Amino acid sequence: MPRFVQAAALFVTVYVGATSADLLGVNIPDLLSSLAPAAANDPRFTNFHPPGTGDVRSPCPGLNALANHGFIHHDGKNMTIPHLLEGLAAGMNIGADFTTAIGAAGLLSSPNPLGGSFDLNDLDMHNFPIEHDASLSRQDAYFGNDYSFYDPNWQQVLSAYKGKTKTDIPTAAKAKYNRVNDSMTRNPEFTYGLREFILSYGETALYLQTMGSATSNGVANLNYIRELFEKERLPYDLGWRVSPTPITLTSLGQQILALYASGPQPVPEGAKVTADSYKDIFEVIVGGSEILANLTGGLSTAVGL
Numbered sequence: 001m002p003r004f005v006q007a008a009a010l011f012v013t014v015y016v017g018a019t020s021a022d023l024l025g026v027n028i029p030d031l032l033s034s035l036a037p038a039a040a041n042d043p044r045f046t047n048f049h050p051p052g053t054g055d056v057r058s059p060c061p062g063l064n065a066l067a068n069h070g071f072i073h074h075d076g077k078n079m080t081i082p083h084l085l086e087g088l089a090a091g092m093n094i095g096a097d098f099t100t101a102i103g104a105a106g107l108l109s110s111p112n113p114l115g116g117s118f119d120l121n122d123l124d125m126h127n128f129p130i131e132h133d134a135s136l137s138r139q140d141a142y143f144g145n146d147y148s149f150y151d152p153n154w155q156q157v158l159s160a161y162k163g164k165t166k167t168d169i170p171t172a173a174k175a176k177y178n179r180v181n182d183s184m185t186r187n188p189e190f191t192y193g194l195r196e197f198i199l200s201y202g203e204t205a206l207y208l209q210t211m212g213s214a215t216s217n218g219v220a221n222l223n224y225i226r227e228l229f230e231k232e233r234l235p236y237d238l239g240w241r242v243s244p245t246p247i248t249l250t251s252l253g254q255q256i257l258a259l260y261a262s263g264p265q266p267v268p269e270g271a272k273v274t275a276d277s278y279k280d281i282f283e284v285i286v287g288g289s290e291i292l293a294n295l296t297g298g299l300s301t302a303v304g305l
């Protein structure tokens with residue numbers, strides 16, 4: 001059975017049957033209040049180990065980098081939402097709302113979403129729940145491997161930043177649009193609707209904010225971003241430090257709106273982009289807020305989703 005169908009069947013089961021204790025077995029208020037970025041001298045920031053034999057990685061440079069530094073399991077396996085909440089907060093100051101929303105979507109890519117965890121290599125599932133065409137640094141699934149770093153596509157992104165050492169919002173938007181146009185031209189199975197449109201703006205917002213800060217308004221050192229994508233490494237040795245302000249669905253949603261407003265990519269027909277679009281798209285992906293609550297053992301409600 002295709003994983004998509006399996007996931008769909010399983011989330012119906014989740015909707016009907018699960019309780020928070022089944023899925024998490026943790027005290028939600030205690031967990032949420034314990035989340036914090038790691039201290040600047042935390043050894044994990046400098047302990048970088050690429051994947052070894054048996055370790056798995058994903059189409060996501062952010063998760064891969066966090067695994068390479070041991071903020072999340074280095075083998076890339078058994079990613080539960082509580083584990084991701086802690087690791088993403090420690091390594092990148094990612095807020096619980098974003099991790100819960102995208103983590104729930106990630107669970108749907110697992111062969112067993114009811115098990116409450118996924119492995120990083122599950123995330124390469126194409127077109128649902130998260131992976132999409134026109135990635136910044138990966139090939140479209142049509143051409144084969146949609147999960148490993150692919151330099152020719154990344155060079156199209158960098159070409160927009162030619163001559164610059166820092167990012168800015170209009171150039172980041174242009175860099176992303178370069179990739180969309182390339183895929184649209186070459187991939188006869190190119191798929192790009194509202195889900196892909198919002199998710200991919202979100203990914204640009206993620207690199208801008210994690211490598212800059214939630215309040216930097218799109219300014220980050222390009223060499224930090226290159227380190228993240230090209231080596232899947234946190235650029236601590238280059239001077240990067242974790243954002244002092246949490247990166248949340250709200251901060252990312254606002255960044256998406258600013259990127260979109262700066263052009264030049266037209267919005268899919270009939271769609272309206274707002275600061276809530278990011279939050280909304282995750283609810284659509286998982287099938288509604290009640291399913292989101294069930295999938296996350298009530299965490300989504302606790303973080304205001």
Ligand code: HEM
Pocket residue numbers: 059060061062063084088092094099102103105106123124130131132133134135136137138203204206207210
């Ligand atoms: C549980 C949390 C997360 C999950 C499940 C997740 C999942 C994914 C997936 C499946 C993709 C592939 C989308 C595509 O086709 O391009 C992706 C891309 C991406 N993710 Fe994540 N992600 C998470 C957290 C993060 C974080 C914390 C960052 C911070 C840097 C991040 C940055 C990115 C970026 C920049 C891309 C775009 C890669 C590209 O276009 O080549 N993600 N993520």
Ligand SMILES: [Mg+2]
Pocket residue numbers: 059131132133134135138139140146
């Ligand atoms: Mg992709």
